[in-house]
Amino acid sequence: MELLRIDHLQTSDRLPAVKTKKSVSRFLKANTEEVSWEEMRDRHVIPVFLKDNEPTISHCEFVEAVSQAAQDCFSLSEFPEADIRVSHPVKGRIYEARHKKAQDLQPSEKTIYYERMAFMVSIPGIQDQVSGNILELTIGGVKAYHLDNLNSTKGSPEHFKIFIGFKNTVCTNLCVSTDGVKLDLKVRSVEELYQKTLALMENFNPVGFLRSMASLTAFDLQEKQFAQIIGRCRMYQFLPKDLRNEIPELLINDTQVSRIVEAFYQDPSFARATNGCVDLWRFYNLFTGANKHSYIDKFLERGVNGWDFTNRVRGVLDGSHPDFWYMI
Structure with missing residues (x-):
């Protein structure tokens, strides 16, 4: 870069x-x-x-x-x-x-x-x-x-x-x-x-942020891993309060989760590769794309949350934080 x-x-x-x-x-x-x-x-x-x-x-x-x-x-x-x-x-x-x-x-x-x-x-x-x-x-x-x-x-x-x-x-x-x-x-x-x-x-x-974003391209999610994350995202909304308090917060709603799945298969820029994998840069843009459907007063919070969520996924893939609930 x-x-x-x-x-x-x-x-x-x-x-x-x-x-x-x-x-x-x-x-x-x-x-x-x-x-x-x-x-x-x-x-x-x-x-x-x-x-x-x-x-x-x-x-x-x-x-x-x-x-x-x-x-x-x-x-x-x-x-x-x-x-x-x-x-x-x-x-x-x-x-x-x-x-x-x-x-x-x-x-x-x-x-x-x-x-x-x-x-x-x-x-x-x-x-x-x-x-x-x-x-x-x-x-x-x-x-x-x-x-x-x-x-x-x-x-x-x-x-x-x-x-x-x-x-x-x-x-x-x-x-x-x-x-x-x-x-x-x-x-x-x-x-x-x-x-x-x-x-x-x-x-x-800006240099540090650009380098962090560029590093996402080095990590791939298999389709099975992506499916598990999506499933856990849907489960998160219905977890008991005491359990949900122990899990990193997810701010996107269920409709936006569905948009992420749709874009995973159909987005012209960020859809999965032919082998079914998606690198974390494209994965992150699936989140930011879904965030465009947020109300104005929730837009920035969800944008930051998408970045933090993607970095936690990276932590699982590089072994630095393997206990991320969405992928265990």
Whole structure:
């Protein structure tokens, strides 16, 4: 695996200012829809804290703060366009239209904001390959207003999730690890959000993460082993609580397990080989592919869980941790 570009992250002339093109493949599916930053700015209202009517940190401010931190961290002259997805709309109307029927409302009389939003921004100048798949350095975040206490005042902390990792350009699957994610970031201002995002980026080790992902290609799962893992994944949801507490947590649901099995046989990029085996890189991408069907507020947790799960499988295959319940 060539790491030359990654080893020279501080060289700003290696990072051309190029606007990204929206990928045909979505990084999140489930019940989400795509919006632009301009649409959020111009059409979406901003939720407020009920006790003092002060505004929360808006989705637009969140995207701007993370993008600014990335621009400063990587010395970018221009930042690529964010790929934004939203879900769980909260609809309303202006006072003057309070007596109108819904079908008679004009666009100017409607109000809307989305309870949940996720976005990612790729940096095309920082990339590498694993098993022929181009990986782009990617940053982004998740916001879910239902995690905030909006019945309080402006001084209450707001909850965000931020990440830095790699996007597999073959499929837009997001590859993230614990070191590149903050799942419960509490801030009171946009400036604090910017500073903590910048700190996450500066402490992230892209070389180490790429090498860990590349090492997965050296391990193969036989079809029988894959079948046992899938069977145990289905069993996990129904285990007695005391037994389940002793087993590494599995966050994907039963429907996503079925998607993994379907992709094992049919995915054009990550299906099993002709001998029935699948290497752990493809196995990991079966998990990240299934994760694209998660709700926004569970997306990052399940992404990290898929990485941890795959590494535990590797521990069985290399003999370092042979007691992984899913394979014994």
